[in-house]
Amino acid sequence: MTLEELKQLDPEILLQELRAREPKKSEPITREFQACGCDDTPTVPMKRLREGEAAGVPELANVPSGDLVEALHATQMVIYGVDDRLDMYEVTNAAHRSSADSVVMLVNAGSITANNNGTSTIATQNFGTAYNLCSTERFRNQPIAGFCSGFLVDPSLVATAAHCVDSANLANVRFVFGFQMRNATTAETTVPTTEIYRGIRIIGRAIGNQGTDWCVVQLDRPVLNLRHVRLRRSGKVADNAGVYVIGHPVGLPKKWAGGAVVRDNAPTRYFVANLDTYGGNSGSPVFNATTHDVEGILVRGETDFVFNGNCRVSNVVPANGGRGEDCTRVSEFVSLVPRNQHDFIPFNPTKAKVVQRNGRWKIEVDGMWLLDFGSSKAEAQQALKIIQHYKMNTQCFVGRPGPSMEFYLVNGQAPSGALAGEDAIGFNPANVQVQYVSGRWKIVDGSHWILDFDQSEEEARQALSYILRYGFRFICFVGRPGPSMTYFRR
Amino acid sequence: MNTESAGGLREVFGQAARQARDITELAALLRARPEVEQVEVRDYLVKTAPPMVEVAVWLRGGEWPLVADIVLQPDGSMTLHGVHEAG
Numbered sequence: 001m002t003l004e005e006l007k008q009l010d011p012e013i014l015l016q017e018l019r020a021r022e023p024k025k026s027e028p029i030t031r032e033f034q035a036c037g038c039d040d041t042p043t044v045p046m047k048r049l050r051e052g053e054a055a056g057v058p059e060l061a062n063v064p065s066g067d068l069v070e071a072l073h074a075t076q077m078v079i080y081g082v083d084d085r086l087d088m089y090e091v092t093n094a095a096h097r098s099s100a101d102s103v104v105m106l107v108n109a110g111s112i113t114a115n116n117n118g119t120s121t122i123a124t125q126n127f128g129t130a131y132n133l134c135s136t137e138r139f140r141n142q143p144i145a146g147f148c149s150g151f152l153v154d155p156s157l158v159a160t161a162a163h164c165v166d167s168a169n170l171a172n173v174r175f176v177f178g179f180q181m182r183n184a185t186t187a188e189t190t191v192p193t194t195e196i197y198r199g200i201r202i203i204g205r206a207i208g209n210q211g212t213d214w215c216v217v218q219l220d221r222p223v224l225n226l227r228h229v230r231l232r233r234s235g236k237v238a239d240n241a242g243v244y245v246i247g248h249p250v251g252l253p254k255k256w257a258g259g260a261v262v263r264d265n266a267p268t269r270y271f272v273a274n275l276d277t278y279g280g281n282s283g284s285p286v287f288n289a290t291t292h293d294v295e296g297i298l299v300r301g302e303t304d305f306v307f308n309g310n311c312r313v314s315n316v317v318p319a320n321g322g323r324g325e326d327c328t329r330v331s332e333f334v335s336l337v338p339r340n341q342h343d344f345i346p347f348n349p350t351k352a353k354v355v356q357r358n359g360r361w362k363i364e365v366d367g368m369w370l371l372d373f374g375s376s377k378a379e380a381q382q383a384l385k386i387i388q389h390y391k392m393n394t395q396c397f398v399g400r401p402g403p404s405m406e407f408y409l410v411n412g413q414a415p416s417g418a419l420a421g422e423d424a425i426g427f428n429p430a431n432v433q434v435q436y437v438s439g440r441w442k443i444v445d446g447s448h449w450i451l452d453f454d455q456s457e458e459e460a461r462q463a464l465s466y467i468l469r470y471g472f473r474f475i476c477f478v479g480r481p482g483p484s485m486t487y488f489r490r
Numbered sequence: 491m492n493t494e495s496a497g498g499l500r501e502v503f504g505q506a507a508r509q510a511r512d513i514t515e516l517a518a519l520l521r522a523r524p525e526v527e528q529v530e531v532r533d534y535l536v537k538t539a540p541p542m543v544e545v546a547v548w549l550r551g552g553e554w555p556l557v558a559d560i561v562l563q564p565d566g567s568m569t570l571h572g573v574h575e576a577g
Contacts, residue, residue, distance in 0.1 A: 280539030
């Protein structure tokens with residue numbers, strides 16, 4: 001059969017024959033990786049035939065594998081349609097570059113070496129060598145390192161797939177930002193140690209029920225220099241909506257891949273898209289191409305590679321073929337993620353003064369009242385002293401009216417230092433959590449509760465986000481019990 | 491989940507993964523177990539690096555399957571990553 005005749009065949013037929021030729025068993029090629037940070041036992045993946053997939057196509061039995069691959073490539077059906085993956089240095093769309101900020105690679109702790117100069121080096125392998133890739137494969141000269149992807153949903157929270165992280169491997173996972181190609185030939189394999197984070201707590205995780213697969217991890221400290229994503233908060237992605245994905249396919253430096261659409265929107269807990277993704281993309285954010293909100297988490301999908309003779313090439317399916325890539329809907333976990341719609345009011349502390357209006361003592365700034373102390377002039381004077389001592393210039397709320405949390409900032413930072421005689425209670429930010437206690441949502445530090453949010457989990461999670469983001473270590477009061485002013489400081 | 495059966499099944503999965511030459515054989519080994527009623531190899535790859543195949547097993551008398559994540563190794567061997575429930 002000639003190449004031209006092959007190009008006329010259904011690509012699925014060509015693919016079926018290629019899959020059938022995949023070796024049942026091969027010799028070890030190079031060191032291997034263990035998935036999910038369990039240990040560093042070296043392995044490399046090889047896609048296997050699954051039940052019902054073994055049959056070849058008799059008419060193609062004598063056709064060289066290279067011709068089959070060339071026929072598939074010639075019909076522009078690499079991956080889903082054309083291969084849309086780009087390195088980040090090649091991405092010019094500002095919104096896409098901004099989206100990429102949030103994306104993190106999950107790496108085994110043992111793969112990272114501290115250089116004792118403020119940087120750390122990630123152990124890598126050559127992609128082409130490790131996977132025995134054919135010379136035509138893109139990115140084959142790049143390094144590979146991680147086992148999954150993830151993304152920032154809040155300064156202290158990373159979302160990923162549940163099969164990437166669980167309580168058993170969390171301590172052995174490192175979250176590395178900045179693993180990407182600097183240019184066509186150089187990868188950033190040495191990164192500032194400050195760009196590497198640990199997970200300290202699993203905030204939520206679910207796997208299995210109707211195909212759901214997600215995990216939200218709290219990091220050991222907030223990520224303050226990178227953007228976190230915006231999630232869809234209600235409804236669901238539209239049928240046929242354009243989507244793109246950013247992640248670390250096969251543990252490669254960060255890649256963008258677009259040109260995809262939602263092609264099955266029926267499942268309740270996930271949707272299916274024709275995204276160009278590989279093992280290692282698990283946990284990648286799937287963005288809406290119009291709004292740039294995250295719609296889903298990439299979790300599972302089509303076979304990545306097939307054998308072409310003795311080397312591997314990317315699996316090729318028509319843009320509307322294959323089984324598609326499953327993406328857990330963000331609605332599965334969005335309730336755990338703060339909205340971050342900040343309710344912050346700036347004011348000039350030098351203009352703050354204590355006044356009495358209609359028999360009530362208040363602190364006013366330029367005619368706007370900040371605080372109301374009722375009949376207590378002493379508390380008003382104490383509060384003014386505090387504002388001016390710390391030079392507080394932003395009043396912040398969670399849950400107005402009737403805020404469940406109130407705090408103050410100084411030029412966008414937490415007040416720091418101390419004031420003699422202030423009523424301050426210390427807590428450990430590493431221990432504070434949102435918990436549902438006796439029918440009420442609270443922020444607790446061990447067995448002590450710090451704030452009470454009644455039935456509002458959303459407000460509790462937003463408040464915790466602020467505590468972690470600003471590094472608050474003390475909650476302080478004026479006029480307990482029934483304080484007329486509450487503030488936090490480092 | 492019946493914890494005792496899940497723990498036992500973990501051992502069975504691990505042993506089958508070590509013995510089997512491919513995922514089809516692994517499924518056959520599991521089907522041969524007296525406590526196993528049905529085995530289903532999922533038609534997708536879990537997209538970790540390296541990728542995993544999910545094998546769902548219904549135990550006799552069980553309402554829900556248990557799902558084993560089988561890591562596909564480069565030399566054709568397989569290892570058990572974990573077992574979880576499926577709804």
